[in-house]
Amino acid sequence: MKSLIVREYLRVSKDSKGTGKSPDQQHDENVNAFDRQGWLLHPDPPYRDTDRSASRFARRGREDFKRLITDLEEDTFDADVLAIWESSRGSRRVGEWVDLVELCKERTVCIWVTTHGRLYDPSNARDRRSLLEDAVDAEYESDKSSERIQRDVRAAAEGGRPHGKNIYGYHRVYDQKTGELERIEPHPEQGPIVQEAARRILEGQSFYAVAKDFNERGVERRRPTRKQHRSNLGWTAPAVKQMLTMPAYAGKRQHRGEILGHVEAMWPALIDFDTWLKLQVIMSPPERKRTNDWPARYLLTGIAVCGVCGAPARIGKQNAGRRKDKVTGEPLPKPVDEHGNELPYPHYNSYVCVGVPGKTGFHVAMRQEHLDEVVTGLLLARLARPDFLTGGGEPGKDTDAERQAVLAKIAGYQKYLDDVRMEAAEKLRFDLLLDQEARIQPKIKAAQKRLEQLSEMDPLVLRLVQGGAILRGWDALELADKRRVIRAVVTPRINRVGPDSKGQRGINRDRVDPIWR
Template sequence: MTTEILRGYLRISQDRQGRSTSTERQDAILTEHCARLGWTYHPNPYVDRGLSASSYGSKPRPDFAALMADLAGGTLGASVVGIYESSRGSRQPAEWEELIRLARAARVRFYVATHGRVYDPRNSRDRRSLREDATDSAYESDKTSERVTADAAVKAAEGRPWGNLPYGFMRVRDPRTGALVAQVPHPQEAPNVRDLFEKLADRWTLAAIARQWEGRGVLNASGRPFSPKHLRQLAIKPAYAGWRVHHPRADREEGLPPRVYSAKWEPLVPPELFDTVQAILRDPTRKTTRAGLGIHLSTAVVRCGVCGGPTSSSERGGEPRHLRCHDRDCLQINQEFIDYLVEEAIIDALTDESLTRRPGGTDERLDQVRAELAAVRLQLTDLAAAVAARKISVLLAASAEPPLRQELARLEALDRELSVPPVLSRFVAPADTEARKRWAGMPMSARRDAARALCVPGRLGVPTVHRTTDRGWCAAREHERPLQTCVHTVGRRLTWEEAAV
């Protein structure tokens, strides 16, 4: 008599509460049953760990697919497929139906350990039993999903944490019950999160931050350095600003936006800093990949006045570093002086609100703030007029004016914050000395972004270099001797065009 060979399919979706039977335990149980029945247990069972078999699962089950393929191809190497319980195979009736069809065609039976019996898919009653189990399993999955969804919605509305622990936080649990008590800043990780947001607001690139963190020995949960992609994922997490975001599946299917609630944990960064970083990361003009190292200011903005193309930095021919037409080699010019002229123009512009502020009509929130600002100013004007006309007493005006002045100051500060593009917000200053200090303290990547924002038509204009028309020597008084190349001769070749060249 031929000995039956049983090949197991072992699966577990999660074992967080200790209520699921692990794949190792399932394997031991099937081995024990085979020994009692006098069967041979195949040494290579199919195993899918941590993967859901319901319709709510988002990840494929590679070994389940291999089982189906081996049944279809006749390469199973066994006469019986063993599973711990029916739901371990699949919680989807359609999948079970296909599994039954393939097993029936291959003359392979099923053994369910919790039932202690064999099911033959060639038998109509056994097929019905397997289908009923699949339907029951699907129903249980639906009920579990509904419970989890409802629980998640309640926790979200209450601002409580849910899911994976974000980097920068730690969770405090009740030592007796293990229940979650609070989510608090991690003493070592939280400062790194703040550092990330501050550097991004200062226009550091993600790659530069990743290099700096690696040099400091900052590692992620897997013990590896953070990549720029991983840092970007951190930088867009609303949890750091104290927001609890919930996006139910039903809302996603309807195309509705996520729901946002105030979180119960302490934010790691101020909401205004978080908003600034989001604007920077989502700025359509932001470039995440650039040619070269991006270490020269002028190459970001200066154009050739002959062909309209970009300029690049060069030291070829043993000459001092110079800018040259990148596309056609139309011209070249001393880069040190061009950098100086462009930088001086930008620093001057950083103290000029007419060049750094956004015009109205480009931002709905800014327009709303300016409308509220105009209304408060009108109220103050009306209040003064009412006092002058003796329609209200000075005492009443004295009590009404302070709240209006306070609201005026708040709206004016918000207007300044919203009016300045994010790439310029860290540079803008009321005085030249402070603007120079801020400019000197920023990395070149931030300076290049500021140059791109200011050196455009409508602001400073496009800095454009033309061919030389005067090859004579410069005899300016500050020169000890006449010079052929100096800031004056370079300046005569540089114009600020109001239209793109």
């Protein structure tokens, strides 16, 4: 009797340290169980989702779970057994679990649950019932946990207790024995920074001036960032403003965007409430309407970012003429027009890092037409990929399997029409082609509409991709729409010129890293 081949699905909901320890422990226990059963582990790495919830409240999708479903649907799973450590690691959604069980039944794949020490056969009615009962229990427990968390959050808000991470400017003190939160005190270094920022804005200073001074003094930024291209950004004007809009600094508890005026927070105010209200009026006066609807002049201003500090790029003028003689070093005269009037030196536009307030100079610059050409090429190549539309989905829903099915349906319709065209050309039966196109094209449009419903992408991006001729569609867009498409798909990062590229003329494509969304 041949040994069964097993593939694992490993998952953990929270992995704040990023070590993947829990999935590794699941794998070790699974392998021990496989050895006892005499089964063989599939040579490919396990399906693995780290720091991913499986409940209906999850905010992020599970990439490898989607890959598992796709492999089962396309019959490329290539194993006899799907192994999970416990049922809830597979899913905490009944519908999702039912789909998985049905797919395993169709592909004659058994399900091994390590904590049960049991192999389930989805084609067996009793085994299938047991698996589905586990799914109902897992979803019930997930819903109970969610309700309990919401009650705890409401209770904490009404009691003036904090929720979530520690707020900049404060320090939490815990009981050394019980680990319970005892009190929240002003942070000896951060608290005065908050108060100083509030005082200076009330005095009429700008957010930029405050950020610049903080950076020059080496004041540590409010929040760390996981985005590598923004890790050196430091204090910015928006960061100062956002900090001072928080009612927590006025000793007020906020819940779901509402300030609970009747609740006294358990931490002291760094800014008294009346002063904080006055500060809000100064920062965002009611008569000031922020529209930001001026027409853009360049493709990537404010979109491309510096690869050193993460700051956005603006347009700057670079001198294209020679100011000094190469031999003598003497200044050269400015060019003149036909009347002898001096003209400015020739120049060209470059995208330039705006820098960080208080940090001298900029870090990178790249010629405008060069960066525009590189980013446009990368973007259009990305949009033309056959799998581009499978990257997004309805928030909170596992829709990848349906998207794949819709894409396959569209491809099938298009292949059928191609075959009909060939047959019509051979038989000179163009009436046949017209008849079939009239029948099939509505089906293609309906499938494309469903694909759009399943996607999180900007509708403008979808229309561009589904239009077929992406390059022609791109060329027809207005500049504002091109910027909208770029923002939705990619953040271009401009890096410094490498030592091997100094003095290089022409486009240096290696300097641009696309950060895909």
